Amino acid sequence: MAPNVYLGLDSSTQGLAAVLIRVDAGRAEVLWQHDLEFDRACPEFGTIHGVLASTDRHVKVSNPRMWVQALDQMLTTLGQSGVDLSSLRAISGSAQQHGSVYLDDRSELSRPVAPIWMDSSTSEECAEITQALGGSAVLAQRTGSRAFERFTGPQIRKFSKLEPAAYGNTSRIHLVSSYLASQLIDGDAPLEPGDASGMNLMDLKTRDWWPAAVAATAPGLASRLPRIVPSHSVIGTLAPRWQARLSCPPARVIAWTGDNSSSVIGTGLVEEGRVAVSLGTSDTIFSLMHEPRVDTGGAGYVFGAPTGDYMGITVFKNGSLARERVRDAYGLDWDGFSVALRSTPPGNHGRLMFPWFEPEITPHVPGADVRRVDLDPGDMPGNVRAVVEGQMMALANYSQWMGVHAQVIHATGGAAINRDILQVMADVFDAEVAQFEVGNAACLGAALRAWHGDALAAGTPVSWADVTRDLATPTSVGRITPGREAARVYAQLRRRYAEASVQFLRGTHDDD
């Protein structure tokens, strides 16, 4: 059988990535990769880290036209790359979750901006939806998550209340993933359960809209929502204009999903018991679940997974931007950041940081408020270690509800190339940490999902184990192992961190 080529795309908060893979006799290899950053590639939109400026720090929006322009640029670059695309069989993609795009009946934007996952301006709408549906526990049981401010349902409700005319003029509401998939097919793409479960609108068990939640969210919402199809669905073929651009055949387009659910595939979490940590704009920790185990404590969510299973996930807003804030505050580059990490001991002599530079999702911190314990802001190495330790301890503490005690953590995301950061992860979790050859798991997951969906549609299905074997299995060499003494230090410090965190949230702990 001739080799097949598959394209994966990932539209994240800060940029667009592409990876092209070649599959020959069941073996996969990377052919081509490319990344672009929105701020630099599309400067006319004036975003900072992919987000438009706002006077209200709870409001975080972006411009959907920028995402489309970036897609256009990416496909032009690929078309001009010299790579032979005559055997491109399928494309899939992923995108930042929860963001919503509003279109009128001519598929033009009925709202010029799209609220994104960093937005935390819908507390009122979360409370209204929760009350209408009988409380947080009911909502969590039914949709996988209690109401969260960035989730699409509360965002849609806010828009319908504040801009009723523009809402009235809206005939379709897409997620970022289905909006970009629509561009590829020049049509109206459906959603799939992985991304649709981040809306507070989908019934996790039936994988279809939950009518009560739809009714409680906004008037006339049902007709504005796309259909939900299984993740592996072929949703159309690549539109002729793109075929011409890429000199490729009418490739299948497989439903796009959210970046986290795509990363389930890209980090090879196709069996229960494996755990991945993604250190990106958001830091996330997730694992596959055959049956949904909902978090009653409210720190985590259950989404659909592309395999047809479920995934448990906990999300932190203060990820890479918090690490950069600390790095930049002391004029460091990443090498200098690493040197500072290596020059300080595990446990940091008890110096702690709660890196809430932006309102935090986990734990719920409504106002941006960095807190320090026994830590002088002028202490450069102390702050560098404290931000990383704080993030790792929060990841470990707030993911306990998932009930997974992995021996090996699959690390991905931009910061996962930094072995000094990963050493802190290994020590805090008391587990080995493994890296991947392809750093962007969401993007790789999209290419692998394209392969899987195409094979299924062609009547020659491949198992997830086979799909993930070559590229989504963590490297066995160079694994980072926990230090015995460091792990002991963190076992204690994690308790202190959790207690201080609770005190800060109650307002009973003062900064130093």
Ligand code: XUL
């Ligand atoms: C997931 C979440 C973030 C975004 C980042 O719930 O809000 O991880 O998907 O792109």
